[in-house]
Structure formats: structure tokens, C-alpha cells
Amino acid sequence: MSGTAQVTPAAELYAQREKRLLDAIELRQPDRLPTILFSHFWVARYAGMSFRDAMYDYEGLAAAMRKAVTELQPDGFHPVHPMIAIGPAMEILDYKQLEWPGHNGLSENVPFQYLDRQYMEVAEYDEYLLDPTGFVLHKYLPRVAGAFEPLAQLPSYPTTLHTRIVQSMEAYARPEVRGALEKLIKAGEEVQKMRGTLSRLNQQLKELGFPCMNHGTSHAPFDVASDYLRGSKGAMLDLFRNKDRLVAVMDRLVAMLPKTAIATAQATGGNMLFIPLHWGLDGFMSPKQFSTFYWPQFQKVLLALIEAGLYPHVLWEGDCTSRLDVIKDIPKGKCVYFFERTDMFKAKQALRDQVCIRGNVPASMLIAGTPDEVRAYCKKLFDVVGEGGGLILDASVGIPDEAKPENVQAMFEYAKQCVY
Amino acid sequence: MEEKSKQLVQLIADMQEEDAVQLARQMLDSGYDAVTLLGHCREAMELVGKRYEEGEYFLPELMLAGEMLTAIGDMAKPLIKQDPSKAKEGAKVIIGTVHGDLHDIGKNIVTFMLEINGFQVIDLGIDVPAAVFVDSIKTHQAKVVGLSGFLTLAFDSMKNTVETIKAAGLRDNLKIMIGGGQVDDAVRTYTGADAFGLNAMEAVSLCKKWIAA
Numbered sequence: 001m002s003g004t005a006q007v008t009p010a011a012e013l014y015a016q017r018e019k020r021l022l023d024a025i026e027l028r029q030p031d032r033l034p035t036i037l038f039s040h041f042w043v044a045r046y047a048g049m050s051f052r053d054a055m056y057d058y059e060g061l062a063a064a065m066r067k068a069v070t071e072l073q074p075d076g077f078h079p080v081h082p083m084i085a086i087g088p089a090m091e092i093l094d095y096k097q098l099e100w101p102g103h104n105g106l107s108e109n110v111p112f113q114y115l116d117r118q119y120m121e122v123a124e125y126d127e128y129l130l131d132p133t134g135f136v137l138h139k140y141l142p143r144v145a146g147a148f149e150p151l152a153q154l155p156s157y158p159t160t161l162h163t164r165i166v167q168s169m170e171a172y173a174r175p176e177v178r179g180a181l182e183k184l185i186k187a188g189e190e191v192q193k194m195r196g197t198l199s200r201l202n203q204q205l206k207e208l209g210f211p212c213m214n215h216g217t218s219h220a221p222f223d224v225a226s227d228y229l230r231g232s233k234g235a236m237l238d239l240f241r242n243k244d245r246l247v248a249v250m251d252r253l254v255a256m257l258p259k260t261a262i263a264t265a266q267a268t269g270g271n272m273l274f275i276p277l278h279w280g281l282d283g284f285m286s287p288k289q290f291s292t293f294y295w296p297q298f299q300k301v302l303l304a305l306i307e308a309g310l311y312p313h314v315l316w317e318g319d320c321t322s323r324l325d326v327i328k329d330i331p332k333g334k335c336v337y338f339f340e341r342t343d344m345f346k347a348k349q350a351l352r353d354q355v356c357i358r359g360n361v362p363a364s365m366l367i368a369g370t371p372d373e374v375r376a377y378c379k380k381l382f383d384v385v386g387e388g389g390g391l392i393l394d395a396s397v398g399i400p401d402e403a404k405p406e407n408v409q410a411m412f413e414y415a416k417q418c419v420y
Numbered sequence: 421m422e423e424k425s426k427q428l429v430q431l432i433a434d435m436q437e438e439d440a441v442q443l444a445r446q447m448l449d450s451g452y453d454a455v456t457l458l459g460h461c462r463e464a465m466e467l468v469g470k471r472y473e474e475g476e477y478f479l480p481e482l483m484l485a486g487e488m489l490t491a492i493g494d495m496a497k498p499l500i501k502q503d504p505s506k507a508k509e510g511a512k513v514i515i516g517t518v519h520g521d522l523h524d525i526g527k528n529i530v531t532f533m534l535e536i537n538g539f540q541v542i543d544l545g546i547d548v549p550a551a552v553f554v555d556s557i558k559t560h561q562a563k564v565v566g567l568s569g570f571l572t573l574a575f576d577s578m579k580n581t582v583e584t585i586k587a588a589g590l591r592d593n594l595k596i597m598i599g600g601g602q603v604d605d606a607v608r609t610y611t612g613a614d615a616f617g618l619n620a621m622e623a624v625s626l627c628k629k630w631i632a633a
Contacts, residue, residue, distance in 0.1 A: 240484050241437070364604050367575055397602070402572055
């Protein structure tokens with residue numbers, strides 16, 4: 001470093017950033033406060049792209065992501081393509097679980113929104129328990145996307161065996177099934193194209209020195225039952241009306257969810273998992289319901305993922321302050337709890353020897369506040385929650401779509417001054 | 421019968437859905453006055469609301485209580501001969517999820533809690549344009565409007581709704597409360613609302629305070 005410009009090579013920066021994040025996660029004191037860039041549509045907005053274009057233009061979104069990462073210089077980034085660059089495939093599939101910008105009359109600059117509906121009826125619990133794959137193939141998929149409707153005609157394979165397997169091929173030649181398969185291939189080609197862009201982008205960002213901090217997603221069993229199967233109302237009522245079957249479905253999910261997440265992470269060669277939680281927060285369920293129907297099942301999923309060498313980043317949406325004493329029962333330094341409105345200072349007290357904390361510059365501050373307010377909040381987080389390490393700075397649920405650029409810049413710049 | 425009516429209140433309040441609905445059916449079949457029976461349901465709902473406020477009950481219990489009320493109401497209402505328009509109406513509160521946002525759980529819980537506290541809630545649904553709030557305020561002459569939103573896009577939508585209400589000349593005698601998702605005091609200032617709430621009880625307290633004033 002004598003005389004010439006002090007330019008740290010990208011490979012060295014990559015190693016430094018990765019170490020900084022791993023030190024925080026594994027509860028060693030890093031050299032300074034690490035950050036992760038996690039957003040949905042903010043990166044698109046920052047680059048002047050419409051939300052609709054972000055969902056349809058793979059290369060445009062990659063350029064937007066490159067701009068945000070190179071300008072903000074986070075220690076790691078969470079890829080946006082898998083979450084949002086899915087417009088073309090959804091259109092081909094006639095996908096029905098989301099409303100998205102520029103589709104069905106929605107304006108071009110609103111985020112997509114999940115439609116909370118009952119996708120599995122009470123009467124279908126037993127069918128799911130008997131054969132989850134059969135239920136999903138024949139009933140669930142046809143409900144969530146028009147292109148899957150003809151799949152209801154496919155044979156039930158556990159009982160279609162030997163030469164009946166050959167006989168069953170007839171179903172695939174029916175015009176409607178043929179049509180469905182053609183759509184699935186087209187949708188698959190779109191996803192491959194998107195993933196090609198994503199993989200080139202990740203490689204470019206790696207060469208620029210930025211580690212990717214997400215290699216897959218998983219869920220809490222109750223959230224799968226609620227969000228994706230029974231709908232929020234159905235799942236809440238099932239806590240009284242069908243609790244045994246609800247628990248039985250969650251037990252199946254405890255066994256199935258880690259397998260999928262581990263396989264996805266292995267395919268990408270990474271070890272960081274994102275787990276957004278929806279229904280376990282304070283005010284939604286009672287502490288008793290949480291300790292009966294939410295945490296025990298989710299804890300088993302977490303333990304299986306940790307056992308496989310993965311680092312779950314659990315996004316505890318809403319306020320989970322009353323859950324802290326329960327959720328601290330997890331192996332030390334093996335996962336990250338990402339908090340939205342949980343009292344961060346109480347979280348530090350409860351989790352300091354156990355779990356790395358991530359978060360939580362409030363959305364309201366990033367949208368309506370000033371850079372000074374953002375810096376003051378980050379300082380408080382670093383001084384109290386960051387004490388001794390164990391903190392990754394982020395916004396409360398990632399950067400909100402409407403955040404002012406100067407506020408986001410202030411957050412990432414300030415972290416670089418937070419030296420241990 | 422008095423014993424049975426007490427039992428009905430307890431069964432509903434204790435979340436014994438099957439027994440509660442069955443007992444209500446028996447009471448109605450044996451000629452029990454439907455209006456009085458619905459009065460017991462209201463009494464039970466007050467208990468449910470109280471337990472929610474005290475942190476004993478949460479959303480699943482409110483959801484189940486709502487189901488029991490609907491089931492018993494569906495049995496009782498056809499037996500009521502009096503003109504429903506003569507029923508006493510509480511103070512009006514307009515509520516809706518603002519334009520662009522499709523979430524409704526928070527809004528529905530606030531509606532439920534306001535109704536069991538005697539307010540007449542005009543629920544405009546989800547993705548409600550500012551002009552629809554304005555029309556509803558004019559039609560119903562309500563003193564309180566509640567704007568709900570889960571997504572951060574709701575901040576601008578709430579701000580626009582408050583401004584549209586103001587531009588229509590309706591802001592002066594109106595109180596506006598906001599809630600949902602990441603709403604906090606900074607969002608209240610940003611949107612120009614009068615107050616924000618973190619849960620349904622706060623919405624009830626605000627309405628009681630404002631409407632009594």
C-alpha cells in the first residue's frame with residue numbers, strides 16, 4: 001500500500017464483507033457494523049423504472065440492482081429477481097394468487113399483493129394428509145393458476161403402477177393437457193431466462209466484491225397452512241374447529257419444508273436462507289397459541305436447517321417483543337432474527353448471547369423522515385443493539401418501495417462509520 | 421330460561437362454538453324471544469371485547485366470536501317481526517383500506533371491535549379511492565373516518581385521502597384516525613391524520629373520545 005492509490009481488490013473486499021457478516025451472525029465482534037441491501041421495488045424506483053417494468057424487464061432490473069449495490073456499497077445483498085421478475089411467467093400461467101402492477105387494471109407503480117383466500121377447504125384436510133403431492137397436483141395447482149387446470153386429469157401415481165403407468169400416458173395426449181404442458185414449457189423458458197440474467201448479475205456483483213446473502217426461502221408451518229392453504233380466517237378458526245388436523249398438516253410440513261429449502265440452497269451453492277413470518281406476531285395469536293401451534297413446529301424447521309449448515313434469516317414481521325423469551329431457544333450464533341417493530345433494545349437483552357439481530361430502521365422514517373433522523377436512529381441501534389457485535393443494519397422489512405434515496409444513502413453511509 | 425340465557429352468554433364468551441349455537445337453536449325452538457336472545461349475544465360480545473382488551477383473547481377468538489354471532493343471528497333474525505329500521509343506531513364511523521392496498525384483516529378487526537362497542541360502522545372495503553371516502557362522509561355525516569393500510573404505499577394514499585377530504589371542505593368537523601402495518605406517529609404527521617392506533621382497542625378509545633366530545 002505504499003505510494004499508489006489504495007484500491008482494495010474486489011476479491012479482498014468480498015472476503016472482508018463476507019467475514020464481517022459471518023462475524024455478526026456467529027456473534028463475534030466484526031470490524032464494523034455490517035449491512036445487507038434488501039428491497040423489493042425500491043431498487044427499480046431508484047433507477048427510474050416502473051414497478052411493472054421491474055416485473056417484466058430482467059436486464060433492466062439487473063441494471064437497477066447493479067446501480068443500487070455499487071452506489072450503496074452494502075456488505076451483502078438479497079437478490080430481487082426471484083421475488084419480482086416473474087411477470088411474464090405469471091401471465092403465461094394465468095397465475096391467480098397475486099395482483100401485480102399493470103395487470104388486471106392495477107396501476108403500473110404499485111407493488112404486487114398476495115390474495116389471502118381459502119385455497120384448501122376444510123373437507124380437503126384428509127386428502128392433503130393422505131397424499132400431499134396428489135392434492136397439490138390435482139386440486140391446488142389448478143386453483144392457483146389457469147394453466148394448471150388440466151393437470152386435474154393426470155393419473156394418481158401411487159396407485160397407477162406397472163403397465164398402468166404406460167396406459168396412463170393417454171392423459172398427456174389429450175388436447176387440454178397438451179395445451180397445459182405447452183404453457184408450462186413456455187413459463188419455464190421465461191423463468192430460465194430470468195435466472196440466466198440473475199446468475200450473470202450475481203457473478204458480476206461477486207466480481208465487484210459483493211456477497212449474495214440469500215440462497216433460498218422457507219416458511220413456518222403455521223404460515224404455510226394459513227397463507228397458502230386455509231387462508232388466514234380459515235387457519236384461525238381451525239385453531240378451535242380442526243386443531244388436530246391442522247397440527248397433523250403442520251407435522252407433515254415440518255418434515256417436508258427443510259428438504260426443499262436445503263435442496264434449493266445446495267443447488268445455488270450458498271447457505272443463507274430467508275424466512276419471512278406472517279402470523280406469529282404479538283396481538284395476532286395468544287402466547288399460548290404461539291407456544292402450541294407456531295413455535296414448536298417452526299423451531300423444528302429451524303433446527304433441521306441449521307443442522308444442514310444453513311443460516312436462516314428469520315424476518316419476524318410486526319412486533320414480537322412478547323415472544324423473545326420463547327424464540328431465544330435456538331443454537332447459538334446459527335441464525336439471524338430480523339425484526340420489524342419488535343423492541344430492539346429488549347431483543348438485545350434477551351438474545352445477546354444467542355442470536356444475531358437484523359433491522360430495523362422504520363419504514364416511516366425512510367419514507368417521511370430526514371437523513372439526520374436516520375443517522376440518529378442508526379447510531380442508537382449501533383450503540384445499544386450493536387454492542388459487542390451481533391447486529392446487521394437493515395430497514396425494518398427491507399427498504400420500503402417509497403423510501404427517499406437520501407435516507408437510504410444515509411443509512412448505508414452511516415454504517416461504514418460504525419467501527420468497533 | 422334466565423339460567424339458559426346466562427349459559428348462552430358464557431358459552432359464547434368462552435368460545436364453545438358448537439354448544440353455544442346448539443343452545444341458541446334450542447332456546448329459539450322453544451319460543452324464546454329472538455330480540456332478547458340477540459341482546460344476550462351482544463352481552464357475550466362485550467365480554468369477548470373485554471377479554472381482548474385485557475390481552476386474554478387475540479384475533480382467532482375475535483374471528484370465532486364473529487362466526488358465532490353470524491350463525492346465531494342467521495337463526496334469530498327471520499323470527500324478528502319488528503321493523504329493523506327502528507333499531508337504535510350508534511354513532512357513525514366510516515372505515516376503509518385506502519386506495520392501492522388490498523389488505524383487510526386489520527380493518528375487519530377494528531370494525532368488529534367498534535360494532536361491539538355500539539358504533540355503527542360504514543365499511544367501504546379495500547382499495548377505496550379518496551373520492552369514495554368523500555362521498556361517504558357527505559352521505560352519512562360521520563364525525564370519524566378510519567383509514568387502514570398494510571403496505572407502505574398506503575402512506576401516500578392516506579395523505580392523498582386526507583388532502584382530498586380537506587379540499588372537499590369536510591375536514592374541519594371530522595376526526596381521522598389511521599392504522600395498520602407500519603403506521604406510526606411519523607406517518608400520522610406525514611398524512612395529516614389526527615391520530616394513529618396500533619390495535620383495535622386504540623381505535624375504539626379514539627372514537628369514544630371524539631364522539632363523546
